[in-house]
Amino acid sequence: MSNILHSQERRDVLSHVSGNLRRLRQASGMSQVALAEASGISRRMIIGVEAGDANISLSSLDKLGAAMGVTFVDLVRDPDRSSTDIDEVTWRGRGENSVGVLLGTAPAGQETQMWRWSLEAGERYDAEPDPQGWHEMIFVIEGVLTLVRSGMETDHPAGSFQIYGSAQEYSYLNKTIETVHFIRNVVA
Incomplete structure (x- = not known):
């Protein structure tokens, strides 16, 4: 099984990741080099993701988000939709019907x-x-x-x-x- 998001499947979450990553990185005042150093993800990978040309793992997206002080959801969601209505494929397996769909999110603090x-x-x-x-x-x-x-x-x-x-x-x-x-x- 793979935990990699593949860029050739543009109907899924990667269609939003490249723009969100660039926008959120710039809003945090970080260069690609600074984000690479803070996240442990290579600058080459960051360039590829921002260009929409790279495949990236879910855990790498978590690392990038943590380095910028944003959440995984901030990176993957359609910026024109609310966080309670994401409905995006965030994982694909080998089989056609093996998918993980992030439906939505709500803040949690206690339970x-x-x-x-x-x-x-x-x-x-x-x-x-x-x-x-x-x-x-x-x-x-x-x-x-x-x-x-x-x-x-x-x-x-x-x-x-x-x-x-x-x-x-x-x-x-x-x-x-x-x-x-x-x-x-x-x-x-």
């Missing part, structure tokens, strides 16, 4: 919880607001989950996700006749 949820037809879960700064990340595995926030309902079919601040009243509903299955991450 992260992962839950597996199921709601049968007609079931509803009403949540009380979490403390300020908490977030939820849901990913629907099977069925259609209806999420209610601020009185607005949104339907999320299998394969979709949602990331939102949970310092508000919200509810999970299953308005269908089939059981809905989803993963819920709570991030504090």
Whole structure:
């Protein structure tokens, strides 16, 4: 298995890395030489990534981000999209269907919880607001989950996700006749 991002697959995260790396490096006031020294990544590799001509490992992106005081997500996301809606391929294996997709991110400082949820037809879960700064990340595995926030309902079919601040009243509903299955991450 490979942890390398390949530049020939331009539909994935590398389509944003080159511009983000250059922009963030310049914003931090670092030259390519200074970034190479601070990160331990060769200047030649940095030049190649900024030009969109090099393949780079995920761990090398982490090192570059740490050297500039930014996150991995800052380097890989589309600058025109929010960090809660990234939806970018960040890893490809040998097989056509072997991919890792970074769906989104939320700030964390204390704790992260992962839950597996199921709601049968007609079931509803009403949540009380979490403390300020908490977030939820849901990913629907099977069925259609209806999420209610601020009185607005949104339907999320299998394969979709949602990331939102949970310092508000919200509810999970299953308005269908089939059981809905989803993963819920709570991030504090």
